[in-house]
Amino acid sequence: MPFMSRKMKNSLFGYLFIFPALIGFLLFYAWPAGRAVGISFTDWNLLSEPYYVGLDNYVDMLEDDQFWNGLKLSAYYVLLNIPLQVMLGLFLAVAMDRLTKSLFVKAAILLPYLLSNVLVALVWLWMLDPILGIVNSLVSFFGLTPQAYLGDPDQALVSVAAINIWRHMGLCAMLFLAGLQTIPKYLYESASLEGVTEFQMFRKITLPLLRPVMVFVLVTSVTGSFQIFDTIAVTTAGGPLDSTRVIVYYIVQNAFSFYKMGYASAMSVTLCMIMLAYTLLQMHIMRASESDLN
Amino acid sequence: MKIQRLTFTSLAIAVSASAAHAVEIKYVLWDSNQLPAYQQCATDFSAKHPNISVKITQSGWDDYWTALSTGFVSGTAPDVFTDHLAKYPEFVKNNQLVDLSSYIERDKLDPSIYTDGLYEVWGKDGKQFGLPKDWDTIAMIVNMDMAEKAGVTLDELNFMTWNPQDGGSFEQIVRKLTLDKNGNNATSDKFDPNNVAVYGYQNPGAGGMLGQTEWSHFAASNGFKFQDKPWGSQFYYDDKSLADTLDYITGLAKQGLSADFKNTQSLGSDSMFIAGKAAIIPQGSWMITYFDNNVKSKYHWVPLPKGPSGKRATMFNGLADSIWSGSQHKEEAWQWVKYLGSADCQSVVASKGVVFPAIKGMAEKAVGAQMQRNIDSSAFLTMSQSETYLPPIAKNGARIDSTMESAIQSILLGKESAQEALSDANKKVLRYSK
Numbered sequence: 001m002p003f004m005s006r007k008m009k010n011s012l013f014g015y016l017f018i019f020p021a022l023i024g025f026l027l028f029y030a031w032p033a034g035r036a037v038g039i040s041f042t043d044w045n046l047l048s049e050p051y052y053v054g055l056d057n058y059v060d061m062l063e064d065d066q067f068w069n070g071l072k073l074s075a076y077y078v079l080l081n082i083p084l085q086v087m088l089g090l091f092l093a094v095a096m097d098r099l100t101k102s103l104f105v106k107a108a109i110l111l112p113y114l115l116s117n118v119l120v121a122l123v124w125l126w127m128l129d130p131i132l133g134i135v136n137s138l139v140s141f142f143g144l145t146p147q148a149y150l151g152d153p154d155q156a157l158v159s160v161a162a163i164n165i166w167r168h169m170g171l172c173a174m175l176f177l178a179g180l181q182t183i184p185k186y187l188y189e190s191a192s193l194e195g196v197t198e199f200q201m202f203r204k205i206t207l208p209l210l211r212p213v214m215v216f217v218l219v220t221s222v223t224g225s226f227q228i229f230d231t232i233a234v235t236t237a238g239g240p241l242d243s244t245r246v247i248v249y250y251i252v253q254n255a256f257s258f259y260k261m262g263y264a265s266a267m268s269v270t271l272c273m274i275m276l277a278y279t280l281l282q283m284h285i286m287r288a289s290e291s292d293l294n
Numbered sequence: 295m296k297i298q299r300l301t302f303t304s305l306a307i308a309v310s311a312s313a314a315h316a317v318e319i320k321y322v323l324w325d326s327n328q329l330p331a332y333q334q335c336a337t338d339f340s341a342k343h344p345n346i347s348v349k350i351t352q353s354g355w356d357d358y359w360t361a362l363s364t365g366f367v368s369g370t371a372p373d374v375f376t377d378h379l380a381k382y383p384e385f386v387k388n389n390q391l392v393d394l395s396s397y398i399e400r401d402k403l404d405p406s407i408y409t410d411g412l413y414e415v416w417g418k419d420g421k422q423f424g425l426p427k428d429w430d431t432i433a434m435i436v437n438m439d440m441a442e443k444a445g446v447t448l449d450e451l452n453f454m455t456w457n458p459q460d461g462g463s464f465e466q467i468v469r470k471l472t473l474d475k476n477g478n479n480a481t482s483d484k485f486d487p488n489n490v491a492v493y494g495y496q497n498p499g500a501g502g503m504l505g506q507t508e509w510s511h512f513a514a515s516n517g518f519k520f521q522d523k524p525w526g527s528q529f530y531y532d533d534k535s536l537a538d539t540l541d542y543i544t545g546l547a548k549q550g551l552s553a554d555f556k557n558t559q560s561l562g563s564d565s566m567f568i569a570g571k572a573a574i575i576p577q578g579s580w581m582i583t584y585f586d587n588n589v590k591s592k593y594h595w596v597p598l599p600k601g602p603s604g605k606r607a608t609m610f611n612g613l614a615d616s617i618w619s620g621s622q623h624k625e626e627a628w629q630w631v632k633y634l635g636s637a638d639c640q641s642v643v644a645s646k647g648v649v650f651p652a653i654k655g656m657a658e659k660a661v662g663a664q665m666q667r668n669i670d671s672s673a674f675l676t677m678s679q680s681e682t683y684l685p686p687i688a689k690n691g692a693r694i695d696s697t698m699e700s701a702i703q704s705i706l707l708g709k710e711s712a713q714e715a716l717s718d719a720n721k722k723v724l725r726y727s728k
Binding site for chain 2 (some may be wrong): 257
């Protein structure tokens with residue numbers, strides 16, 4: 001009898017491989033998250049000793065208009081962001097899959113995602129400047145009315161969403177492309193022998209078989225964009241008139257400008273719960289761990 | 295043999311330890327323009343105190359305060375740091391600053407060497423939390439190429455008047471400098487306020503609780519005052535003098551004399567001035583070097599206009615150096631702070647001509663140093679001799695700032711009337727300052 005069964009050996013190797021990631025997860029995610037839960041029950045200004053206040057922070061939070069407004073803005077941002085980003089990503093992926101194998105095209109599409117968030121935000125801040133930026137110069141050149149973009153309370157969040165759609169659609173496209181390449185070609189071949197149209201093939205073959213990738217893209221990009229912060233910190237700082245004070249920006253403001261660590265932690269914990277609930281729901285609805293190929 | 299070797303090793307360690315005995319003091323500041331001057335001070339200081347070395351780190355304004363407060367918590371904050379009046383009350387409240395009064399007494403320092411008022415604002419109840427390093431005032435920078443073309447003389451610019459009703463001679467000048475796309479200025483009937491090429495004046499923004507470069511000078515020359523006294527809990531943001539001022543500033547944009555608030559929040563008024571889209575903007579003395587490096591046209595700094603009070607008014611802000619209460623080397627930190635506050639260091643700072651040092655007479659030296667680089671910064675000196683007021687000093691400054699920022703943004707965006715927005719905001723401010 002061998003010392004270990006093959007199965008045991010395999011899972012041991014599996015654990016060995018995820019070990020480095022596990023350390024990172026425990027040290028930089030799990031432990032701070034646990035700490036945040038503890039801090040959320042205290043009144044702590046960073047500089048003096050924290051003291052226990054029970055559920056006070058959570059009660060305050062429910063009565064805080066700005067908390068609800070922040071959640072609302074973040075949700076609104078997700079709605080602005082995700083459908084377009086996913087659709088554009090999917091379109092680019094299908095187009096690349098059908099039309100080109102060029103590495104250059106792939107690289108060009110992914111490039112915005114490879115730049116740092118802050119850099120992208122800065123570049124767009126310059127380009128979208130209402131008076132000095134190139135976007136309004138072009139707009140005027142074509143005889144249209146220049147806009148204030150990031151400076152207008154009605155346009156600021158839309159502008160931030162547009163910047164991030166531009167940045168992220170390349171990544172979506174790459175993920176979808178990887179998914180497309182796992183779909184066996186014979187399915188399409190037999191479909192075309194049957195005289196099925198391109199659009200029907202997309203609907204009946206491509207989309208269903210892309211489901212696991214779709215779930216991954218939706219879960220990561222929805223939770224990611226619900227936590228939008230960096231672009232806003234660089235371009236609008238929550239303004240004008242609080243029109244971009246999304247929930248994460250409000251949390252950071254409470255923690256590091258107002259020194260209300262307990263309150264900021266309570267909001268973070270709540271946000272984490274909301275995201276967790278969303279993820280579980282999404283995975284359940286879309287049966288993420290199953291594939292239709294088997 | 296083994297024992298001998300061990301002894302030798304421990305001896306070597308002991309020797310290297312005493313060689314490295316020099317205590318390192320960590321010092322931070324936020325203005326990169328000032329780094330060379332203070333680096334020079336640090337070098338001179340270490341020559342006099344061979345057992346103390348100073349390590350200076352510079353980081354931008356926003357990161358600076360976050361890094362500082364997280365440093366306080368994690369025990370890694372610098373021994374000495376450049377401190378701001380708007381920020382230090384929070385640190386005092388949380389016992390993060392060393393009271394310098396016993397050191398000052400022991401070393402018989404004379405606070406009267408500093409420009410009046412600068413030392414006192416860093417004290418509370420007999421304790422002293424910082425030693426003055428410099429001061430700043432506000433003036434206006436004018437594009438002189440544009441002024442000459444419009445027939446506006448330097449003399450007129452140097453002696454402007456302002457009032458919230460008709461804007462005084464200030465507004466007349468702004469009208470002459472504002473040009474539409476067809477080249478008509480704003481005194482002409484043909485002027486098109488919807489197609490402006492050059493704005494005569496540009497307000498930088500909402501300005502939060504201070505309005506340091508935005509509105510406080512206009513308002514103060516119109517009778518406004520922030521609070522009853524430093525650390526006081528009474529605020530007067532709902533006063534009519536401020537509402538009238540903000541209505542006036544909002545009105546400039548409505549007439550096309552300034553760009554709309556919403557169009558100026560990305561790159562802002564400084565970039566507009568540099569790009570030749572604004573002819574006059576207000577700015578602080580800490581920006582003298584920045585503008586000299588970036589403005590391509592002929593420009594001149596002029597004093598702020600005289601208001602209805604008959605006087606010019608400016609915020610007079612003073613920075614200081616503070617010692618962190620968690621410093622492991624307080625005595626050495628004090629030696630460095632004392633040196634930073636001394637004529638030795640401040641004359642080095644003056645000679646670089648970047649900011650105005652706190653010690654009396656040094657500002658004139660700095661103006662002279664700038665004159666040699668062909669920069670006339672005397673307007674800031676004129677302003678310091680006019681009616682000056684300090685920034686408000688209050689606990690919960692960050693929350694007051696956020697409240698006022700929102701209120702003034704809504705006024706400038708035309709969403710609320712000034713009086714209404716300010717009354718609401720002041721009620722909130724009073725809750726925070728209690």
